[in-house]
Every structure is written in C-alpha cells, then in structure tokens.
Amino acid sequence: MPGTYIPSEYLPVAIIFLFAALIGLGALVAGLLVRPRRPYVQKLYPYESGNPPVGEPRYKFSVKFYIIAMLFVVFDVEAVFLYPWAVAYDKLGIFGFVEMMLFIFILLIGYIYVWKKGAFNWE
Amino acid sequence: MEMETTISLLDIRPLVPELTMICVGLIVILLDLIVRKKEVVAIVGIAGTLVALYGTYKLYGFYEPQSAFSGMFVLDGYSNFFKLIFYLNIILTICISFKYMAIEKASFGEYYALLMFATTGMMIMASAADLIVLYLGLELMALSTYILAGITRKRQRSNEAALKYFFLGAFSSAFLLYGISLTYGLTGTTNLREIASALQTLDLNGSPIMYLGLIFMIVAFGFKIALAPFHMWAPDVYEGAPTSITAFMSVGPKAAGFAVLGRVLFGAFAGMQVQWASILIPMAVLTMAVGSIIALAQTNIKRMLAYSSIAHAGYMLLGVITGTTGGLMSTVNYLAIYLFMNIGAFAIVIMLRREGFQGENIEDYMGLSKSHPLASALMLIFMFSLAGIPPTAGFIGKFYVFMEVIKAGYVYLAIIAVAFSAISAFFYLRVVMYIYMKDPKEEVVLTRSPSMSIALAVTAMMVLILGIFPSFLLNLVRYSILG
Amino acid sequence: MVPLSWYIILSAVVFSIGVIGFLTRRNLIMTFMSIELMLNSVNISFVAFSHYLQSMRGQIIVFFVIAVAAAETAIGLAIIIAYYKNNPTIKVDEINLLKG
Numbered sequence: 001m002p003g004t005y006i007p008s009e010y011l012p013v014a015i016i017f018l019f020a021a022l023i024g025l026g027a028l029v030a031g032l033l034v035r036p037r038r039p040y041v042q043k044l045y046p047y048e049s050g051n052p053p054v055g056e057p058r059y060k061f062s063v064k065f066y067i068i069a070m071l072f073v074v075f076d077v078e079a080v081f082l083y084p085w086a087v088a089y090d091k092l093g094i095f096g097f098v099e100m101m102l103f104i105f106i107l108l109i110g111y112i113y114v115w116k117k118g119a120f121n122w123e
Numbered sequence: 124m125e126m127e128t129t130i131s132l133l134d135i136r137p138l139v140p141e142l143t144m145i146c147v148g149l150i151v152i153l154l155d156l157i158v159r160k161k162e163v164v165a166i167v168g169i170a171g172t173l174v175a176l177y178g179t180y181k182l183y184g185f186y187e188p189q190s191a192f193s194g195m196f197v198l199d200g201y202s203n204f205f206k207l208i209f210y211l212n213i214i215l216t217i218c219i220s221f222k223y224m225a226i227e228k229a230s231f232g233e234y235y236a237l238l239m240f241a242t243t244g245m246m247i248m249a250s251a252a253d254l255i256v257l258y259l260g261l262e263l264m265a266l267s268t269y270i271l272a273g274i275t276r277k278r279q280r281s282n283e284a285a286l287k288y289f290f291l292g293a294f295s296s297a298f299l300l301y302g303i304s305l306t307y308g309l310t311g312t313t314n315l316r317e318i319a320s321a322l323q324t325l326d327l328n329g330s331p332i333m334y335l336g337l338i339f340m341i342v343a344f345g346f347k348i349a350l351a352p353f354h355m356w357a358p359d360v361y362e363g364a365p366t367s368i369t370a371f372m373s374v375g376p377k378a379a380g381f382a383v384l385g386r387v388l389f390g391a392f393a394g395m396q397v398q399w400a401s402i403l404i405p406m407a408v409l410t411m412a413v414g415s416i417i418a419l420a421q422t423n424i425k426r427m428l429a430y431s432s433i434a435h436a437g438y439m440l441l442g443v444i445t446g447t448t449g450g451l452m453s454t455v456n457y458l459a460i461y462l463f464m465n466i467g468a469f470a471i472v473i474m475l476r477r478e479g480f481q482g483e484n485i486e487d488y489m490g491l492s493k494s495h496p497l498a499s500a501l502m503l504i505f506m507f508s509l510a511g512i513p514p515t516a517g518f519i520g521k522f523y524v525f526m527e528v529i530k531a532g533y534v535y536l537a538i539i540a541v542a543f544s545a546i547s548a549f550f551y552l553r554v555v556m557y558i559y560m561k562d563p564k565e566e567v568v569l570t571r572s573p574s575m576s577i578a579l580a581v582t583a584m585m586v587l588i589l590g591i592f593p594s595f596l597l598n599l600v601r602y603s604i605l606g
Numbered sequence: 607m608v609p610l611s612w613y614i615i616l617s618a619v620v621f622s623i624g625v626i627g628f629l630t631r632r633n634l635i636m637t638f639m640s641i642e643l644m645l646n647s648v649n650i651s652f653v654a655f656s657h658y659l660q661s662m663r664g665q666i667i668v669f670f671v672i673a674v675a676a677a678e679t680a681i682g683l684a685i686i687i688a689y690y691k692n693n694p695t696i697k698v699d700e701i702n703l704l705k706g
Contacts, residue, residue, distance in 0.1 A: 005609050066687060070680040077676035080669060109149050116156045255667055262674045266681055273685055282689040289685050290637060293678055294628055297644035300671060301621060304648050304664075308614070308655040313663055 067119055078107055137191045137198040139182060140175040140206065141246050147171025148239035155232020161224075165217050168235040172242070176210045179203055186606050194314060195253035200603035204455060205249035205382045208462055212375045213242045215462075218578035219470045220367035222570055226478055227365055229275040237274075238371065241267035245379035252390070254303045254313040257383055261299070261347070264379060265292050268372050272364040284363025291356040295346030302339030309333050318391040328394045337392060341402055344387075348380035350440065351409040354433045358417075361429035362483075366476065369425060370469035373432045378458050384443060385451050396446040403444045408539055410437030415547040424472055424485050427550060428465070431509055434547055435461055438540060442524045445531035448604060453527040456600045457520035460589055464508040464517055467582030471502045474569045482567070488554060490563030498569055499558045501583050508586045510551035511544055516589035523597070613654030620647035634686055638679075645675050 045052070085092070085100050092099075114120070135142070147167065155164050182189075188199035216238060224230040244264030251257035269292060273285025307313050309332060310321035327333045342353060349357040361369045388399055414434025421427035439461070442454030475482025492499035508517035521544060528537045589596050620643060627640030649668045656664025 005612075007608055066683060070683055073676050074680045077673055080673060084669070106145075106149065109153060113152050113156065255663075255670060258667075259670060259674070262678070266674075266677055269681055269685065273688060276688045277692070279689075279692045282685070282692055285685045286634075286689050289682055290628075290641070293641045293682065294644075297621075297624070297641060297648065300645065300648040301651075303667070304617075304651045304655065307664060307667070308651065308659075311659045311661060313667070 064122060071114060071119065075107065075111070078103075134191050137182065137189045137196060137250075140178040141243050141250075143171060143175040143178055144239050144243040144246065147174070148236045148243070151232060151236040151239065155236070158232075161230045161232060162221065164232040165221060165235050168239055169214055169217055171239065172210050172213055176207075179206050179210075186602055188606065190252065192256075194316065195256050196247075196250050197252040198250060200606055201386070201455075202246075202249040202382070204459075204600065204603035205378060206246050208378050208459055209242050209245045209249070209375060212371060212378070212462060212466070213238050215466045215470075215578050215582065216367055216371040218574040219370065219466070219473050220365075221574045222572040223367050223473045223476060224365070226476060226570065227275045228277070229365065231274065234271070234274055237267045237271050241271065241371075241375065245375050245382075248379045249382040249386075251383065251386065252315050254306065254315070257387070258296075258299065258303065261379075261383070262296060264376060265296065265347075268292075268368075268376060271368045271371070272360055274368070275365050278363075280363040281365060282363075284360045287356050288360045288364075291346060295343045295353070298339045298346075299343030302336045302343065305332060305336030305339065309336070315387065315391040319393060322392070322394050328398075333395070334398055337395060337399060338402060340387065341384075341399065341406075344380050344384045345406065348377050348384070348436050348440075349433050350406050350436055351413040351433065352406075354410065354413060357433055358426050358429040361432070362423060362426045366425065366469055366473045369429075370466050370473075373428070373465055373469070374462050377432070377436060378462070381439060381443070381454060381458060385454070388443065389446075389448075389451060393446075400444050400446060403440060404533075404536065407437050407440040407444060407536070410434065410440065411540060411543040415543040418547065418550045421550070422485055423483050424488070424554070425483055427485065427554075428468060428472070431547065431551070432465065434543065435465075435509075438521060438524055438544070441528050441533075441536055441540060444536070445527055445533065447527065447531050450524075450527040450531060452597075452600050452604050453520075453523040455604065456596060457524055459596060459600070460508075460516040460520040460586075463582045463585040463589070464505050464515070467501065467579065467586060468505040468509060470575060470579050470582065471498060471505065474498060474571070474575065475567060477568055477570045480568075485554060485557060486564065487567065488557045489561040491558045491567060493563055494567060495569055501579055502558060503555050504583050504586055506551040506555050508590070510548040512548070514587070514590045516586045516593070519590055519593040610654055610658045614651055617647045617651035617654070620644075620650065623647075638682055638686075642675065642679070645671060 081103065082100070085096060089096065148171075150171070151164055151168055154167060155161075158164060182198070186200040186203070188197065190197045217235065220234070224234060241264050244260045244262070244267060247260030248257060248264065249260075251260055269285055269289045272288045273281050275281040303313065306318060309327055309330065310318045310325065312318060312321060322328055322333070345353040346356075361373065364372070388396075392399060411434055414430045414432070414437060418427050418430035418434065421430060435457075439454045439457050442450040442452075442457065444450070472483070475487060488502075491502070504515060508515035511517045511521040521540075525537045525540060528534075528540070624640045624642075624644035624647060627643065628637055631637050631640060649671055652664040652668050652671070654664075656662065656668075
C-alpha cells in the first residue's frame with residue numbers, strides 16, 4: 001500500500017539531489033549578492049564566441065532531414081527484436097534462424113524500396 | 124503461467140493465408156518499381172488474394188478449429204467467415220479503384236500493397252486468440268489505413284483526413300493498450316481463453332478495475348467501429364479520403380472491429396455480459412440516433428454515407444449486446460450483407476467522379492435516371508437495401524438482428540432501432556427521389572471501366588439474391604460459428 | 607522493493623497527463639508527444655505487472671509496443687509533413703476544411 005512503504009534505499013540518491021540543488025542555488029544567490037549590476041548593449045548580446053549574432057536562433061531544417069530521421073527510427077527500432085532472438089538462439093534453433101532471416105529479408109525489401117524511390121538522394 | 128514450448132515449422136501452417144497476403148504485398152511493392160503499368164500490379168494483388176482465399180478454403184476445411192503459436196492464433200469457422208468478408212472487400216475495392224485512382228492522379232503501386240497489408244491486419248485480428256496478437260493485427264490494419272486515407276497527397280482534404288484518422292486512431296490504440304495492461308495485471312495472462320478461466324477462478328467478474336480495463340478496450344474498439352460517442356472522426360475521414368478507400372474502410376476495419384469485439388466479449392468476458400451490455404446499450408442507442416438524425420442534414424453524399432455507416436454500426440452492435448450466439452450470428456450476417464450494399468453504393472459515387480468534376484453533392488444526382496437508367500436502378504437497389512426495404516438484403520440483415528434482440532428480451536431496443544431505421548429511410552429515399560423525380564441540372568457523364576462493371580454486377584446481384592434467398596448466407600454463418 | 611501500486615499510480619498519472627495533453631494542446635507535435643506519453647505510461651505498467659507476476663509476457667508486449675510506436679511515429683510524421691506541404695500550419699484549430 002502507498003504510504004506504508006518508505007524507499008529508504010533511495011535515501012543517498014535523495015541526499016545527492018538535495019546537495020546538487022543547494023550548491024547550484026547557492027552559487028547563483030552568492031553571485032547575485034556580490035556582483036555589481038551595470039548592463040549595457042554589448043553585455044546583453046547573446047554570446048556567440050565573440051562574433052556578432054546573425055539571424056534567428058531557431059531556423060527551419062530541410063525536410064530531407066526528417067525523411068532520413070524517420071527511416072533511421074524505423075530501421076533502428078526494428079533491430080530491437082534481434083537482441084532477444086540472439087539471447088534465445090540456442091533454444092529456438094533452426095526455426096528461429098529461418099524466422100529471423102525472413103524478418104531481415106522483409107526489412108531488406110523495405111530498404112530496396114526506399115533506395116529505389118530515391119529517399120537517400122540528397123539532391 | 125509460462126510455458127516452455129518448442130516451435131516447429133509445422134506450426135505456421137494455419138498462417139498460410141496471412142503469409143500469402145504478406146508475400147504478395149511485398150511482391151507488389153517490388154513489382155511497382157519495375158513495371159510501369161499499374162493495372163498489372165493491381166491484377167497481381169487480386170490474384171494473390173484469390174490464392175489466399177483458396178488457402179483459407181483448403182487448409183483444414185472451412186470450419187475445423189486449429190491453433191498455432193501455443194494458442195495465440197486460431198483458425199476456426201468464425202475467423203474464416205470474417206476472412207471471406209475481408210477478401211471480398213479488398214477484391215471489390217481494387218475493382219472499383221482502377222480508373223478512379225488514375226483520375227485522382229494517384230495510381231501508385233503502393234496503394235495495392237497497402238490494401239493487402241491492411242487486409243492482412245484484419246485477418247490477424249479475426250484470428251487473434253491473444254491480446255498481443257490482436258493488438259499487432261489492429262496496428263497493422265490501422266497504420267496501413269492511415270496512409271491509404273492520405274494517399275492522394277496533393278489534395279488538402281485527403282491530407283486532413285489522414286491527419287485526423289491518424290491522431291484519433293493512435294489515441295484509441297493507447298486506450299486499448301491500457302485496457303490490455305489492466306487485464307494482464309489482474310488475470311496474469313493475455314490469452315483470451317485463460318482470461319475467461321482466470322475471471323472464474325480469481326472471482327474477478329465484479330472487480331471494478333477489471334470493469335475499467337474492459338471499458339478501455341470497448342472504447343478502443345468503438346473508435347475503430349465508429350460507435351458514438353467515438354464516431355467524430357468518421358464523417359471527416361470518410362469525406363476527405365479517396366472514395367475507394369472510404370468504401371474499403373467503411374467495411375473492412377468495421378468488420379474487423381466487430382470480429383475482435385465478438386471474440387473478446389464472447390470468448391474472454393462472457394461472464395461479464397451484464398456489465399458490458401450496460402455500456403454497449405447506451406452506446407448503440409446513441410450511435411443509431413447520431414447516424415440517422417445527422418445524416419438528414421448532409422449535402423455531401425460521402426458524408427451522408429458516413430453517417431449511414433455509423434447508424435449501421437449501431438444496428439450491428441445490437442446483435443452483440445444480446446450476448447447470445449444467435450445474436451452474434453445475426454451481426455455477422457448483417458456485416459456480410461453490409462459489405463455488398465455499401466461497396467455498391469460507393470461504386471456509384473465513384474462513377475460520378477471524372478476529370479474536373481467531384482460528383483460528391485447529392486444534388487449532382489438530380490435527374491440521373493434520364494441519362495443513365497441502369498446506374499440509377501443500381502443506386503436505387505443499394506439505397507433500398509441500406510434503408511432496409513424488402514426484397515433487398517438489407518431488410519434481411521435488419522430483420523434477423525431485430526428478431527434476435529427481441530428473443531434475448533430487449534424488446535425496447537428493437538422498437539428504438541425500428542424507429543431510427545424509419546428515420547434513416549428518409550435520407551436514403553431522398554437520393555432516390557433526386558435521381559428519379561428531379562430534372563437534371565447539368566449533363567452527368569459516368570466514368571466506366573470493365574472492372575467497375577464487374578464489381579457493380581456482383582454487389583447488386585448479391586444484394587438481390589441474398590434478399591430473396593437469405594438461407595444460403597444464414598446457413599454459412601451458422602456453420603461457421605457453431606462449427 | 608517499491609510496491610506494485612506505486613508503479614500503477616505512476617502509470618495512471620502519466621497516462622492521464624498524456625490524455626489531457628492530447629485533448630488540450632493546440633500544436634500537432636505536442637499532440638503527437640502526448641500520444642507517445644500515453645504509450646510509454648502503458649509500458650511502465652506492463653513491466654511492473656510483468657515483474658510482479660514473474661511472467662515474461664508483459665515485457666514481450668513492451669517490445670512490440672516500442673516497435674509499433676516507432677512505425678507509428680514515422681507514419682505520423684510523414685502525414686504531418688504531407689499536410690504541411692499543402693497547408694503550412696501545425697495549429698489544430700486551423701485544420702477545419704472538413705466539417706458538417
């Protein structure tokens with residue numbers, strides 16, 4: 001039941017969090033108290049390694065990045081099925097091997113499709 | 124609960140139809156890269172579906188129950204009958220979309236592959252005896268249908284339809300998962316049969332958490348079937364999607380939704396009939412009301428048919444509510460009839476579409492009988508059938524559902540359903556009135572193709588034959604469900 | 607050991623945040639992230655139940671959910687981009703071409 005249980009083994013973690021927060025806040029507060037306040041234009045500029053800032057900080061990426069990212073997400077996550085298969089390889093035997101080859105073959109067809117459709121062409 | 128099982132190659136035999144569909148879908152994708160003519164791709168798709176149909180018919184005999192993957196996947200008369208609906212659905216859809224997709228300038232080979240994958244998803248749903256398999260089949264169907272709704276990607280309306288369908292569909296599948304997780308947590312299993320026995324042994328039939336999990340699952344299925352109050356997406360998506368896809372998804376996902384609803388409620392939660400009927404009864408009444416009443420105000424025929432399809436979902440749900448095998452049979456029977464009449468009606472809508480003319484307004488049908496008597500007669504048949512006027516099949520479908528509802532003791536539900544059915548006759552007959560009694564505003568040219576003629580002939584014949592000789596279909600349904 | 611109910615409450619809270627986000631957010635990408643939140647809250651409860659019941663099934667489901675969610679993300683983004691190409695807005699209120 002919630003309320004009856006106290007997660008005492010997480011106490012060190014809580015102490016670390018507390019100290020981290022205290023140190024960070026303490027530094028900020030100390031700075032605020034000690035430093036002089038004399039703002040002028042150059043000081044308020046965004047810091048870009050000494051160069052004058054150019055344009056908006058946020059800008060649109062080409063839609064091509066999205067396509068690559070989407071393909072990456074799909075193909076990357078499908079690899080998740082390879083791990084349990086590899087662990088249980090001995091038990092699954094030849095059937096598991098054939099099954100996994102079929103799985104990869106289907107992915108391969110998707111890959112060929114994407115390739116032929118020109119999704120990898122940057123131009 | 125865990126079983127050490129060795130899986131052998133023989134285990135995948137019940138999956139042969141699904142595997143065929145997947146293989147042919149992959150071949151279609153590869154073929155599309157090589158072949159210029161999209162008709163070839165479409166014919167390969169139809170041929171593949173016919174092979175799968177043969178597999179379903181031949182594999183173990185139609186009614187013999189079989190299971191695979193330690194009982195996660197079953198092959199029985201129930202699932203095979205639904206697969207029959209899905210095969211007919213995809214074949215008729217491909218037939219009516221040949222020319223249409225060319226007019227929409229979206230004749231992609233992927234279109235046919237996605238149709239096949241979506242159909243495979245539905246088949247897996249019909250065969251699912253485990254909530255994991257059910258979820259995977261549902262997602263395979265849903266993800267393919269999202270893309271299909273937006274496949275005419277140059278049209279803003281199609282984009283919007285895909286967007287709405289995607290967001291609400293993803294939202295509903297999260298609900299399904301939450302329901303599955305609660306069920307799993309309480310019963311310790313996801314197998315439908317084991318859930319049923321766990322409900323008995325652990326005495327969970329009255330558990331409020333179990334009830335909550337069941338409600339979540341019903342909400343998710345309600346989204347797929349477009350039951351009120353979860354129907355909001357349907358009119359927008361049906362209107363915006365390409366018409367052939369509207370026809371496809373007004374039958375396929377609905378049938379698949381009913382397949383899993385029947386399987387889950389009758390297979391796993393049979394002991395909680397009182398509880399789920401108490402949720403489904405208000406939903407069914409609301410669904411019939413929303414579908415029949417809002418359809419009266421529509422000027423766009425696709426939107427009108429969308430509301431009509433919502434209303435029909437309400438009638439079908441009545442059969443499930445009874446909780447009896449007879450009720451389930453009447454629902455399944457209704458679904459099979461609905462397949463023919465609905466795709467037929469959408470086929471006529473598609474024929475009005477031509478280069479530079481949408482043909483989606485009901486007013487476009489004014490005086491159609493003067494210039495195109497045959498197409499008008501077919502539309503008349505489909506509208507009569509959707510309205511449930513004898514001697515069409517739609518009457519038989521409604522008649523059996525209402526009879527089973529009365530038999531199960533829900534007389535008031537039958538009365539409500541008949542009342543809404545009478546209201547809905549008004550907007551179907553309005554289309555007929557426009558066709559036969561108004562003068563044509565402008566010359567309507569119909570887009571014809573041989574495959575379209577075949578589809579229209581098959582659907583109209585079936586609507587009439589099943590209306591006059593209903594016993595064939597009824598017997599098939601009875602054998603499928605009773606074994 | 608953290609008791610099961612804590613995980614279930616966490617999962618329910620995160621799921622509710624996802625639902626509320628889906629219903630109230632007016633930006634497509636935020637709506638999208640709310641759905642992901644809902645799916646992942648379900649994953650928490652599956653893993654917790656799996657550990658509690660000492661059964662592998664829950665973890666297997668999580669695998670499938672992750673894979674399906676990835677496919678869903680790809681398709682959802684593709685649909686959003688296709689929409690955006692024709693109509694440059696991602697505000698939900700402005701998506702209103704289709705209505706009765």
